[in-house]
Amino acid sequence: xxxxxxxxxxxxxxxxxxxxxxxxxxxxxxxxxxxxxxxxxxxxxxxxxxxxxxxxxxxxxxxxxxxxxxxxxxxxxxxxxxxxxxxxxxxxxxxxxxxxxxxxxxxxxxxxxxxxxxx
Amino acid sequence: xxxxxxxxxxxxxxxxxxxxxxxxxxxxxxxxxxxxxxxxxxxxxxxxxxxxxxxxxxxxxxxxxxxxxxxxxxxxxxxxxxxxxxxxxxxxxxxxxxxxxxxxxxxxxxxxxxx
Numbered sequence: 306x307x308x309x310x311x312x313x314x315x316x317x318x319x320x321x322x323x324x325x326x327x328x329x330x331x332x333x334x335x336x337x338x339x340x341x342x343x344x345x346x347x348x349x350x351x352x353x354x355x356x357x358x359x360x361x362x363x364x365x366x367x368x369x370x371x372x373x374x375x376x377x378x379x380x381x382x383x384x385x386x387x388x389x390x391x392x393x394x395x396x397x398x399x400x401x402x403x404x405x406x407x408x409x410x411x412x413x414x415x416x417x418x419x420x421x422x423x424x
Numbered sequence: 425x426x427x428x429x430x431x432x433x434x435x436x437x438x439x440x441x442x443x444x445x446x447x448x449x450x451x452x453x454x455x456x457x458x459x460x461x462x463x464x465x466x467x468x469x470x471x472x473x474x475x476x477x478x479x480x481x482x483x484x485x486x487x488x489x490x491x492x493x494x495x496x497x498x499x500x501x502x503x504x505x506x507x508x509x510x511x512x513x514x515x516x517x518x519x520x521x522x523x524x525x526x527x528x529x530x531x532x533x534x535x536x537x538x539x
Contacts, residue, residue: 311467339527348513348529348530348531348532349468349513349529351527398467398468400468400527413517413527414470415460415467415468415469415470416467417466417467418466418467418468
């Protein structure tokens with residue numbers, strides 16, 4: 306079946322540095338990828354929608370200059386947390402949708418998630 | 425806009441007990457409905473889905489029926505196991521900006537099954 310892989314699964318970085326998280330679709334082309342953030346014991350918050358070859362669409366309240374998203378190819382999207390602060394510590398999850406057609410019931414596949422700890 | 429409401433947890437059951445996790449939704453049009461499961465320390469996995477009214481999704485002994493008249497998609501399992509302990513998310517897929525179909529998630533329900 307379709308697989309979405311995230312890397313790294315866990316990362317610790319110092320305040321003020323930047324960290325990049327990769328999201329890859331391993332056996333399908335993902336024209337659209339989504340980035341979510343999950344706080345402990347909370348639901349997932351959609352941060353942005355990433356379309357291959359174009360700028361990401363950010364949800365209200367998400368700083369696009371802080372959370373840089375690049376979807377340079379049909380199999381890779383990256384999230385870069387710039388000038389990280391301890392409050393950016395969270396579980397970040399990407400998901401990917403295959404194909405170009407919007408069809409009813411099109412399944413979205415999730416990566417394993419990445420734990421970011423900013424110290 | 426779209427929204428999903430799940431029963432609040434945590435839910436604690438004994439092994440082999442019957443499980444129901446309620447989920448209701450608000451959406452325009454005809455969304456697809458999903459249940460995702462998140463085991464400790466892991467990302468989300470699709471558990472089951474239903475794409476139209478009266479469809480029943482099933483997987484690993486779990487079932488949920490798409491009820492348009494009650495806008496519900498309750499998750500059920502007849503006999504839970506310790507290995508079912510996880511957080512369960514109800515979600516719907518509806519058209520948002522452009523051609524992307526975003527997922528709207530419920531708040532999640534923590535299930536703990538005791539031996």
